[in-house]
Amino acid sequence: MNNFKVFLKGIIDVSPLMIPVVPFGLIFGVLAIDIGFSPVETMAMSLIIFGGASQIVLLQLFSGGASSLVIISSVGAVNSRHLLYGAVVSEHLSDLKLIWKIIISYFLIDQAFAISNNYLKKNKNSNRYFHLVGGGATCWLIWQSTTFLGIMLGAAIPEKLGLSFAVPLTFLALLVNDFRKLINVIVITISGLVATLGYNYIPFKAYVIVAAVAGLITAMILTIKIKKNE
């Protein structure tokens, strides 16, 4: 497959995941204006940060009057999951020139990671990273345009629709294949419990990474146990 076809495959594979990004982007735009950011600042957040979870955390803490230091470190904690994504995909990118690594890093978002991780594992073509660029660029376009729409539409979107529920649903949908494997189900349960119980007690919104590490340690122990029994 040539570069363009791999890029196109990334776009096609990621598109189902783009449906919930639309309300998410709209909500972000509406909220940011509501909280008091200017339209230009709101657009700049989506362009510079380009991360739904980080931007929502920023808004939440900003509106709650948190200090800049708390906001920045919380955004860092929420984003620490990217360290793991980077570790996973780095194996497939290690032969690339630095400039490509710099560009691809900008597109290393949840949805693109989720679909390209599968593609990268199954394919060995040297241009397979174009899949990640295709998925990331698609999400970029949707995120920027829905942020813009959210700024424009503002309060016209009824809060009652509960569109923010689309966010956890997206992540749930990304796990559909993992619900069939016992170890994964245990890891999912541990991580979910740690995050829910630690939500109010772990400082700086670091519950995301604390829960993830707890989940990975569980996976490590369980996979060793299973090997011993074999």
Next chain:
Amino acid sequence: MSNWALILYCGLITYLTRFSMIALIKKEMFNDRIREILSFVPSAIFPAIIFPAIFINEKGLFEIDDNPKILAAIIAMIIGILSRSIIATIFSGLASYWFLIFVV
């Protein structure tokens, strides 16, 4: 700190979390064991976003009674397991949520 500085710093820290591992890790560092553990990354991280979004309300309080999100998420999960389809999972979750809040 001005809004602009705040946005720039948040952007910088987000980008660095994405770039650092890609820049630092070399292919030789991987073996089958590390690959196996890393294959659990989605199962370890996504629930940390899913669970609080379902069980904890906007005020930061644990909410289990009168919370239509729980049932909607369970329906979405069952549809997801049966269909293995991302779109079906998301749609069934949203549809049952709206059904629960507007009709029931």
